[in-house]
Amino acid sequence: MKDKLMLMIPGPTPVPESVLSALGRHPIGHRSADFSTIMAQVFTDLKWLHQTIHDVLVLTASGTGIMEAGIVNFLSPGDRVLVCCNGKFAERWADMCDAYGLDTVRINGPWGEALDPETVRVALEADTAKRIKAVVITHSETSTGVINDLGTLARHIKAHGTALSIVDAVTSLGAISVPMDEWGLDVVASASQKGYMMPPGLGFIAVSPKAWQAYETAKLPKFYLDLAKYRTEAVHHTTPFTPSINLIFGLQVALEMMKSEGSDAIFARHHRHKTAVRAAVRAVGLSLYAQDDAAASPAVTAVITQPVAAERLRSHLRKHFDIALAGGQDSLEGKIVRIGHLGFVSDRDILTAISALEASLTELGYASFAPGAGISAASQCLAA
Amino acid sequence: MKDKLMLMIPGPTPVPESVLSALGRHPIGHRSADFSTIMAQVFTDLKWLHQTIHDVLVLTASGTGIMEAGIVNFLSPGDRVLVCCNGKFAERWADMCDAYGLDTVRINGPWGEALDPETVRVALEADTAKRIKAVVITHSETSTGVINDLGTLARHIKAHGTALSIVDAVTSLGAISVPMDEWGLDVVASASQKGYMMPPGLGFIAVSPKAWQAYETAKLPKFYLDLAKYRTEAVHHTTPFTPSINLIFGLQVALEMMKSEGSDAIFARHHRHKTAVRAAVRAVGLSLYAQDDAAASPAVTAVITQPVAAERLRSHLRKHFDIALAGGQDSLEGKIVRIGHLGFVSDRDILTAISALEASLTELGYASFAPGAGISAASQCLAA
Numbered sequence: 001m002k003d004k005l006m007l008m009i010p011g012p013t014p015v016p017e018s019v020l021s022a023l024g025r026h027p028i029g030h031r032s033a034d035f036s037t038i039m040a041q042v043f044t045d046l047k048w049l050h051q052t053i054h055d056v057l058v059l060t061a062s063g064t065g066i067m068e069a070g071i072v073n074f075l076s077p078g079d080r081v082l083v084c085c086n087g088k089f090a091e092r093w094a095d096m097c098d099a100y101g102l103d104t105v106r107i108n109g110p111w112g113e114a115l116d117p118e119t120v121r122v123a124l125e126a127d128t129a130k131r132i133k134a135v136v137i138t139h140s141e142t143s144t145g146v147i148n149d150l151g152t153l154a155r156h157i158k159a160h161g162t163a164l165s166i167v168d169a170v171t172s173l174g175a176i177s178v179p180m181d182e183w184g185l186d187v188v189a190s191a192s193q194k195g196y197m198m199p200p201g202l203g204f205i206a207v208s209p210k211a212w213q214a215y216e217t218a219k220l221p222k223f224y225l226d227l228a229k230y231r232t233e234a235v236h237h238t239t240p241f242t243p244s245i246n247l248i249f250g251l252q253v254a255l256e257m258m259k260s261e262g263s264d265a266i267f268a269r270h271h272r273h274k275t276a277v278r279a280a281v282r283a284v285g286l287s288l289y290a291q292d293d294a295a296a297s298p299a300v301t302a303v304i305t306q307p308v309a310a311e312r313l314r315s316h317l318r319k320h321f322d323i324a325l326a327g328g329q330d331s332l333e334g335k336i337v338r339i340g341h342l343g344f345v346s347d348r349d350i351l352t353a354i355s356a357l358e359a360s361l362t363e364l365g366y367a368s369f370a371p372g373a374g375i376s377a378a379s380q381c382l383a384a
Numbered sequence: 385m386k387d388k389l390m391l392m393i394p395g396p397t398p399v400p401e402s403v404l405s406a407l408g409r410h411p412i413g414h415r416s417a418d419f420s421t422i423m424a425q426v427f428t429d430l431k432w433l434h435q436t437i438h439d440v441l442v443l444t445a446s447g448t449g450i451m452e453a454g455i456v457n458f459l460s461p462g463d464r465v466l467v468c469c470n471g472k473f474a475e476r477w478a479d480m481c482d483a484y485g486l487d488t489v490r491i492n493g494p495w496g497e498a499l500d501p502e503t504v505r506v507a508l509e510a511d512t513a514k515r516i517k518a519v520v521i522t523h524s525e526t527s528t529g530v531i532n533d534l535g536t537l538a539r540h541i542k543a544h545g546t547a548l549s550i551v552d553a554v555t556s557l558g559a560i561s562v563p564m565d566e567w568g569l570d571v572v573a574s575a576s577q578k579g580y581m582m583p584p585g586l587g588f589i590a591v592s593p594k595a596w597q598a599y600e601t602a603k604l605p606k607f608y609l610d611l612a613k614y615r616t617e618a619v620h621h622t623t624p625f626t627p628s629i630n631l632i633f634g635l636q637v638a639l640e641m642m643k644s645e646g647s648d649a650i651f652a653r654h655h656r657h658k659t660a661v662r663a664a665v666r667a668v669g670l671s672l673y674a675q676d677d678a679a680a681s682p683a684v685t686a687v688i689t690q691p692v693a694a695e696r697l698r699s700h701l702r703k704h705f706d707i708a709l710a711g712g713q714d715s716l717e718g719k720i721v722r723i724g725h726l727g728f729v730s731d732r733d734i735l736t737a738i739s740a741l742e743a744s745l746t747e748l749g750y751a752s753f754a755p756g757a758g759i760s761a762a763s764q765c766l767a768a
Contacts, residue, residue, distance in 0.1 A: 005412055012411040012629055023630055024408030027396040027583045028389055029708050060446050060585055062626040065608040096607045193626060199411045201444055201585050201628030221605070223480045224449040242446040242577060244585030244628065245396055246407055324413050 001322055008353050009326040010142045010171055010300035012193040012200055013343035015250075016257060019197060022249040030245055036237035038252050043234060045255035046204060049173065049263070050188060052180040056206040057230040058251075060244045063170045063191035066203030067093055069225040070166045070187045071136075074211050076219035077101040079133040082123055082163075084148065086115045087141030088329050089168060097136070100220055105132075111144050111332075112302075114295035117152040124160040133214070134164040134186075140172035143329050145302035145338060146290045147172065154183040164211055170194055171299040173204075174258065175270040175342055186211040192247065194299070195266075197254045197344040201247045207231075270298035273341040273350050276381035277301045280354045283377035284361060285368040289336050299342035302328070308366050310337050313357075316364060321356040347382045354378045388706040392737050394526045394555055394684035396577040396584055397727035399634075400641060403581060406633040414629055420621035422636050427618060429639035430588060433557065433647070434572060436564040440590040441614040442635075444628045447554045447575035450587030451477055453609040454550045454571040455520075458595050460603035461485040463517040466507055466547075468532065470499045471525030472713050473552060481520070484604055489516075495528050495716075496686070498679035501536040508544040517598070518548040518570075524556035527713050529686035529722060530674045531556065538567040548595055554578055555683040557588075558642065559654040559726055570595040576631065578683070579650075581638045581728040585631045591615075654682040657725040657734050660765035661685045664738045667761035668745060669752040673720050683726035686712070692750050694721050697741075700748060705740040731766045738762045 007014050028034050039058075046056035059066060071093075075081065081102050083094040086109035097104040107123060109115035124132060135157050139150045150167065157165045164186040169178050173188070174195020180188050186208040193200035207215075207227060215228060229240040258266060274296055281288055281303050289302035305313050310327060314337050317323045326338040339353060354374045362371070391398050412418055423442075430440035443450060455477075459465065465486050467478040470493035481488040491507060493499040508516060519541050523534045534551065541549045548570040553562050557572070558579020564572050570592040577584035591599075591611060599612060613624040642650060658680055665672055665687050673686035689697050694711060698721050701707045710722040723737060738758045746755070 003410075005410070007411070007413065009413055011626065012413065015410060020408040020410060024404040026387075026389070026399060026404060027391070027577070029391065029393055029396065029710075030584070031710075032708065060444065061449070061608065062444050062628075064625040065445070065449075068608045099607045099610070100605045191626070193411070193629075199628070199630040200414070200626045201631060221484045223483045224445065224452045225608075226483075241448040242395065242575070242584045244446075244583070244631070245577075246583040246631075247585060247628070324416065326413075326415075 004322040006323045006352070008340050009324050010338060010340040010342055013197065013340060014345060015199060016197055016254070016344050018257070019250045019254045022253045023199070023246050025246065025249050027245045030238065030243055035245070038248060040237040042248060042252055042255065043237065045259060048259065049255065050178065050180045050206045051182065052206055054181070054206060054208055055231055055234060056204055057227055057234055058239060058243065059203045059205065059225070059230065060201065061203045062200055063189070063203060064092065065225065066189040066191060066205050067168055068096060069205055069227055070189045071096060071100060072220040072222045072225055073227045074164055074187065074214040074218050075102060075133055076217070078103055080105060080131045081134045081136055082107050082120065082132055083136040084115045084120060084138065084153070085109065086113065086144070086148070087111055087138060087146065088143035089141055090138040093136045093138065093168065112146060112289045113292065114146055114148050117149050117156060120153055121156040124156055124163065127160065130162045132160065132163045134166050136166045138168040139178065140175070140297040140299050142171045142300055143332065144289060145297045145300045146295050147176070147297045150178070151183055154185055158184050164214055171297065171342060174266065175298040177263070177267055180206055192251065195343050196251065197257065198247065198250050201244050202251060270341065272382060273345060274298045274301065276350050276378040277339055277341055277354070279377040279381050280374035283369065283373040284358060299340065301339045301341065302336045303339060304336055308361060308364050310334050312364060313337055313360055316360040317356055320360065323353060323356050350378055350382065351375065385706055390707045390736070392724050393708050393710040394722060394724040394726055397581065397724060398729060399583060400581055400638070400728050402641070403634040403637045406637045407583070407630050409630065409633050411629045414622065414627055419629070422632060424621040426632060426636055426639060427621065429643060432643065433639065434562065434564045434590045435566065436590055438565070438590060438592055439615055439618060440588055441611055441618055442623060442627065443587045443589065443609070443614065444585065445587045446584055447573070447587060448476065449609065450573040450575060450589050451552055452480060453589055453611055454573045455480060455484060456604040456606045456609055457611045458548055458571065458598040458602050459486060459517055460601070462487055464489060464515045465518045465520060466491050466504065466516055467520040468499045468504060468522065468537070469493065470495055470497065470528070470532070471522060471530065472527035473525060474522040477520045477522065477552060496530060496673045497676065498530055498532050501533050501540060504537055505540040508540055508547065511544065514546045516544065516547045518550050520550045522552040523562065524559070524681040524683050526555045526684055527716065528673060529681045529684045530679050531560070531681045534562070535567055538569055542568050548598055555681065555726060558650065559682040561647070561651055564590055576635065579727050580635065581641065582631065582634050585628050586635060654725065656766060657729060658682045658685065660734050660762040661723055661725055661738070663761040663765050664758035667753065667757040668742060683724065685723045685725065686720045687723060688720055692745060692748050694718050696748060697721055697744055700744040701740055704744065707737060707740050734762055734766065735759065
């Protein structure tokens with residue numbers, strides 16, 4: 001049905017009406033006092049969201065561009081970097097490091113499980129010559145629905161002493177606590193179309209003083225992604241290059257909404273939805289790709305739909321109930337569906353998605369569950 | 385007055401109501417068939433606008449990011465590039481070439497005049513060893529209101545045989561004809577907040593087969609800006625990284641409007657407005673920074689406001705008439721105002737701006753013109 005689409009994918013995520021309205025405002029000049037007033041508020045709110053007193057910069061780019069900024073500003077050709085690899089996005093960051101001529105060491109872990117922090121600790125402890133310049137971590141791995149143990153990894157990196165932590169927080173920021181300063185994270189990258197409740201097109205990068213120190217000697221070439229240019233202009237509440245003005249209008253409203261809900265309430269909501277979706281999936285007799293509850297992403301749940309064909313289930317939900325789920329990527333294509341529960345998602349949305357999932361499974365001839373079993377399991381979690 | 389701002393700056397430019405409405409639509413998944421249908425239309429329309437049968441790719445970045453894509457995809461460290469330098473933006477591209485370790489040769493020309501194509505011809509003809517790999521040209525120099533003679537420059541570059549033409553068409557595309565294939569241009573970069581009648585946040589880059597050939601051996605590192613990734617996905621009507629979905633919604637509408645008006649009508653309108661603004665400025669006794677009519681940009685007119693202080697005039701127009709003009713940049717700060725007449729600007733807007741300019745000059749005590757002289761001169765040009 002036209003205009004009825006419900007996004008339950010891990011990005012883009014649903015956007016509130018008030019944010020959509022702000023997007024449609026007529027642009028103003030980005031070198032005006034009025035725009036700087038907006039940017040000043042945005043910069044302040046971004047620090048709140050990142051739980052940091054350090055710089056959080058705004059770039060016009062999607063998540064991959066932001067992660068690239070996280071690499072090129074702090075490293076030099078030949079620098080050794082560890083990349084924690086247990087999913088498609090983590091592998092992209094490793095490929096990016098290769099593209100920039102870094103000495104990329106992949107710490108591989110099985111997809112669908114959190115990376116064992118011990119493997120990273122061992123690699124870092126063995127590096128007595130301090131050749132490792134950075135560890136790249138994908139906090140919430142969107143391709144598998146796994147959350148890695150960032151807090152523990154950050155502790156091991158701090159113990160190393162010199163390596164920077166470069167974190168892809170694209171689907172974790174705004175869904176779970178990412179206390180940058182408390183954990184001593186150095187670079188935290190995120191993008192607007194996720195926990196921010198915004199359309200895509202803006203990216204954010206938080207930078208620690210230790211990372212800025214590394215910037216001074218980093219030799220990878222950069223210009224548009226040169227973060228020092230952004231830092232200089234942020235002081236004047238602006239950006240070095242023309243920003244995506246209308247997305248900034250929306251961002252201001254979205255951040256205001258997030259502050260109004262409160263970070264504890266936001267994190268609790270995401271936890272509740274993750275728990276409810278997982279309980280429902282189990283109750284209807286399907287399997288979770290990330291089996292360990294402790295490794296389950298608050299943003300997205302990957303479901304092994306066997307014996308139902310994943311793409312058939314996804315099409316059914318799209319066609320009959322106007323609900324978009326995500327499919328599997330790369331080797332997971334056709335094997336899983338991914339249910340996004342990130343950003344502007346309410347308890348009602350979870351019930352809706354599970355109801356439609358139940359109905360679709362039944363209509364596709366899958367009869368291994370008592371009708372209402374999924375809804376009942378989800379409801380109990382939502383009420384808890 | 386709140387919500388009354390009229391943008392007469394060279395970007396962001398005014399945005400039509402129908403484009404603003406499209407921006408506020410709820411996002412859909414960028415990996416969906418519905419989105420690919422939109423992208424297919426957008427790619428087709430972009431080729432029309434660029435007068436090319438070759439690839440025109442869409443990136444989430446502002447103009448500087450797009451120009452960087454034009455550099456890093458086709459060149460290797462140490463490559464010699466000529467940069468035509470007669471304004472602030474041209475200098476930015478030279479700085480960017482330096483940042484990437486290119487052998488940057490600046491062909492300097494006076495600001496406020498078109499660069500003499502002969503200086504480029506001589507430099508290219510002297511290069512018998514064919515060490516020059518590219519010539520970077522700013523077609524319409526937004527900082528000075530000058531248009532460079534791209535057609536002639538392109539001829540000289542073709543005569544050289546190996547050098548690529550890399551063109552900043554940010555404020556020329558959609559304002560004046562940029563016949564990519566006819567002129568044999570290799571790389572043409574532009575951005576949404578200009579002739580496209582859109583807010584900022586999207587960039588476009590057209591690439592010739594000769595440039596793709598250079599891509600094969602180009603060694604500058606890239607990932608987010610790696611255009612081969614975009615070319616591969618464009619075949620499937622999509623992008624390699626999450627696009628700025630809501631801006632694409634607006635772009636589709638804006639391109640439809642442009643096609644409906646027709647390119648000849650669009651170019652004639654910009655020519656008419658440029659002529660009218662210049663006639664009015666002369667009629668009120670002020671000076672044009674770009675004095676030669678043949679070198680006048682169709683997008684923006686820089687006005688030397690002496691004896692009136694430029695920033696005082698600009699503030700007056702902003703405060704009393706809700707009209708935003710641009711100021712001077714770098715060495716021109718405080719010396720000029722720049723009147724944008726680019727994109728969604730009608731004859732009425734030109735009359736409005738000139739009326740307000742006349743009124744402001746009078747109110748600021750400047751009395752060197754007969755009341756109505758500017759309006760009368762502009763009207764005659766608009767009627768012609």
